[in-house]
Amino acid sequence: MRAPSRPLGRGLGARLTAVAATLALGAVAGCSGGSGSSHDAVIVWHGYTDKELTAINALGREWNQAHPDQKVNVTFAGTNDDALKKTLGAFVSGKTPGVAYEFGSSITTLAKRSQTQDLTPLVKAAPAFQWNDFFPAARQAATTPDGKIYGIPALVDNLALVYNKKLFDAAGISYPTPSWTWTDFQNAARRLTDASKHQYGWSYANDGSEDTVWRFLALLWQAGGDLLTPDGKKSAFDSPAGLSAMQLLHDMAVTDHSVYLETGDGQYQNLFNSGKIAMLWTGPWDLSGIPKDVQYGSQILPGKVTHATIAGPDNYMLFNKADRKTAWAFIQWLDSAEVHLKFSIATGDLPLRESETKLPGYQDFLKRYPANKVFVDNLTKFVTKSRPNIPEYPKISQVIGTAVQSVLLGKAQPKAALDQARDQVDAILAGS
Template sequence: MSLDAIQEFIMTRARRSNLRSVVAGATVTLVAVGALVACSSSGGGGASSGGTTITLTHGYTDAEATELTALAKQWNTANPDAKVVLAFNGGNDSALQKTVAGFAAGNYPDIAYEYGSSSAQLATQPKLVDLTEKVKASGFNWDDFYPSEQQAASVNGKVVGIPALVDNLSLVYNKKLFTAAGLAPPTNDWTWQDFRTAAAKLTNAGQHQYGWSYVNDGSEDTVWRYLAMLWQAGGDLLTSDNSKPAFDSPAGLAALQQLHDMAVTDKSVYLDTGNQNYLNLFNGGKIAMLWTGPWDLSSINSDVQYGVAYLPSDNGDHETISGPDLYMLFDRSAARTDTAVKFITWLTSPTIHLQFATATGDLPVRKSETTLPGYKTFLTKYPAEQVFVDNLDNVKHVRPNIPQYAQVSTAVGQMVQSVLLGQATPEAAIKSGASAVTAALAGS
């Protein structure tokens, strides 16, 4: 298989969030060739006439790239003997491939921004810096990060990265469409039945208007909404040792049945092909509700009045899914690792990260950021993100940090897709999906 074919399989359509990435799984070991990480001239020795220089690779663009550049400049001014050079890696979707290629060429970064789903692959790299003891250092305050971030940053009990970004799914709705349908807006106490009933009433086939949208291309973008429902129903994706599927359960079936009932029976769901057209339709008043994250808010037209609420629940559980991204560190020398640890500790400290969040609209990664005076400025600038921040407390599970997750995700995505398209009953689909996941976990 060619490098381009592999990348096409695993790259996401998402703008930035790991939560929406198609995860780079076992196929990553095949891409230790190709484009090298652009680590600048400091990639060799790392020592300049003024001291130590390290490289951080990232795929940020727009406001995030601008603010990260400003913060690196701020650090370099204050630390002339421990400088940071930023290197754009072409986009976060290709970060894992380029980092692995850099290992093969001996030209890898000191710090790399990676999707959290890449952690299991990179955890096997001998140059990875084990941060388990470093996050226990005085003043680091590891427990200040949200529990889901800590879990996503850990593989087999080892801390392999520092949270760089956190997202979650919430319910975003068009207020005007609810008013026109004579419906009260969603609340944080909504049930699955409340959601289904409202979606049906908000659907008008003659006007091509739908109550809800679901990305149904079979990718991770299809999987993550299902996972939130699975967890809400009391189920899990895999067994506790990650050796077998666990979603072939009453909880997994209930989640699929809800999707079937809305998409096939009620026909209240617009099935997006993965081209993100749901945003255009939401802006045009043709979709009433989305399950999405803060990354989509900037794409909602200013004339659209919208609100945000928790995801509807099963049995009072409003669990959501989060996709933390990570800064992962790689050893080039003791001096460079020491500088990298100090820089990332500073970059993700409450005051500095809140400065980054206020400039970009990213959510706080530390709980204490919400207690700082500057948090009021953040909420004034991004009032709709209050619910997303509060919703971080509804994240109870993370996706398994295993090398086979890409294959697991593909199997589950195809299972959900078949139900939404009416090609398989929930019972048949879950049986087929479990069989495919069993084979993926077994390596066959």
């Protein structure tokens, strides 16, 4: 889930809108990866850019040099935001890749397609792959409710509190601590807001998208609530926990005016860097965009009942059955602890496996990306739930996003918004 992607994967970054530009860059990336032509190698689609593009191309070359009879063609296929659309288009054209990077949320759509490979037998037949070594959030995002594995973890991240130290110092406020409560957070945001300077304590994505929703889910879980009932058949968010979460958003945005409501244009990063926003709930994907002269820190999210956060894992998925032997061998290698840690050190992406944190190279990772430690710690301590991997989730997300947006804009009261969303979600789950 990366820059939004983030909630869905990495995608809030630059978007290429021209198809010709995308295809051209894809061809260049594939060639630069030294992966061989598409006629004699398994095609591996991805949406990596910048450091990640360099790193995945280098790994493609490394694999091909060591496995001349099992070559892969590592190819940029457009930004990850467009991965699902492009994959579905490939199903129609018959030019399906052997492997593609997909947002975690796409698994419910792709698992129903005949081209998508059920990886459960392969995982079970490969104990050395150590499936349970992946962080729980990554495994959950790769698995459908019936227990079948359709994805292999490609990325895992989560939300933490990133704050501007200069603004805290100027306001005379102590930096956030692991014991911060919602009250501490709200009070700090209020004190860090200065309308005369157009300065805000916090920023919240308010475009009604999944980027809006996954932050609300973290609040819901922190208050001890949940999105759906355990059997997944009815809504559960219209509860005291849901009301307290929605009330906090209302009070901060409408009463305190301490929240910058971001519309999806990505300006929150520039505003944070320029000292106009003091705190973000964001992930490791934003850290590389903070200039060296901006002093910042990272901390776990504030809590109420818990300090729960939410992960946005993405997957590699396999499609062409004819390519499965090579594709599976390559993905096992790419996701091995040693190889993925090499990728993490080069890019700043979080480790996928717990065993990566025990390798000597992990200390190199922390030295290079010290602010990432809180995100890695979150994966074992505070990522305890995940968004439901059910076909109805995209529609449910739209309903929740609209409800949260209406409250943040002061167009609806928290209880009324929750009640309306509850009725809509229950109707979706009932199939009506």
